[in-house]
Amino acid sequence: MHQTPAQPQPEVAVHDREIESLAEFDAVAARGTLARYRVQAVDLTDRTDVLLTTDTAEAVFLGCPMSDEAGAAVRASGALVFPPVPDLPFDPYRAFVYTPGELFDGLGAGYEATPDARSYAWFERTRADGDIFASMLRSVHDDAVSDALDELLSGAPVVGVMGGHAMARGTAEYAGAARLGRDLARAGLTVATGGGPGAMEAANLGAYAAPFDDGMLEEALRLLAKTPSFRPSVADWARAAFEVRERWPDGGPSVGIPTWFYGHEPPNAFAAHIAKYFANATREDGLLARSTAGVVFLPGAAGTVQEIFDNATPNYYESRGEPTPMVLVDEAHWSERLPAWQLLTSLAQDRPMASRIALVDRIEQAAEVLKRLSI
Known part of the structure; x- marks a missing residue:
């Protein structure tokens, strides 16, 4: 009897094979296979039975806690397991960007006790010692953050606000x-800043x-003015921001993109x-x-x-x-x-970018001019 040949299955895009939460893991595992999935920073210590009975061939587990029995089983099935790294103040395999509450957790005991401060202290200890393992962890972390x-x-109209x-x-x-x-936010744009104090915090606050x-x-603004700077106390400066958030919860979202390279500059708490x-x-790059809707450069x-001309080059x-x-x-x-x-x-002379640049004297003009340049 003639049989119709089996049709090849379409390739699944890599990003559609990422599992980043326990709920996603359970939903995928219920279909009967985890083969070729990438499971990222999901605690699987209570999913041993699932891991022992589900196909995990060519799967990759990135920083997922699991029992020794489950780890041995998935490795035997052909999966790759990158175990969690002990004694780190950050997760190099994290699946999501940070929240203010996560970075400032433990602020009541002083800024030095927070994951943000402890991650900077780790960076200071390791960045100059030439340890390839530490540099690998930093790279893996930053790649995971970029992916998140x-x-x-994805698909958001992002406007960058740069300033000192x-x-x-x-x-x-x-x-x-x-x-x-x-x-800018009321115009339907996603505000993104360097994530630090000063002009960056102000734009995220707005x-x-x-x-x-x-x-x-x-x-x-009146409440925050009582603590004008993160010097001399980052803790007092951050607490003032969280007091505003607590008084007016569920504010609008925005993005902050700071760095531990400038560890003396803490992230601000108004970027969701x-x-x-x-x-x-x-x-910086x-x-x-990612500022697909344009950039506003405040005095700095x-x-x-540097950011002005980094942005001008691709333009x-x-x-x-x-x-x-x-x-x-x-x-x-x-x-x-x-x-x-x-x-x-x-x-810009004789280049397409000439019609997309503007210099304004007052900050009140910037949002309207940006919208006009985008047309």
């Missing part, structure tokens, strides 16, 4: 940056305030999603590359100048007429004190 960030921002860390709470500049973040009435932000990196170069120093070489908008705020700063505008316009 890509999943988080020195902008103090209680200043007119800080309030202006916060209103900018609110305006996005957090977006769902509330305008009076909420003004009151929050924090993608923190060990490698600053990876962090990733922040700009060397770091912000300069963009040949399809689709460079991302760039808005520089404070004409005197960018044309006199640090004359980046002159060089930027020289680069």
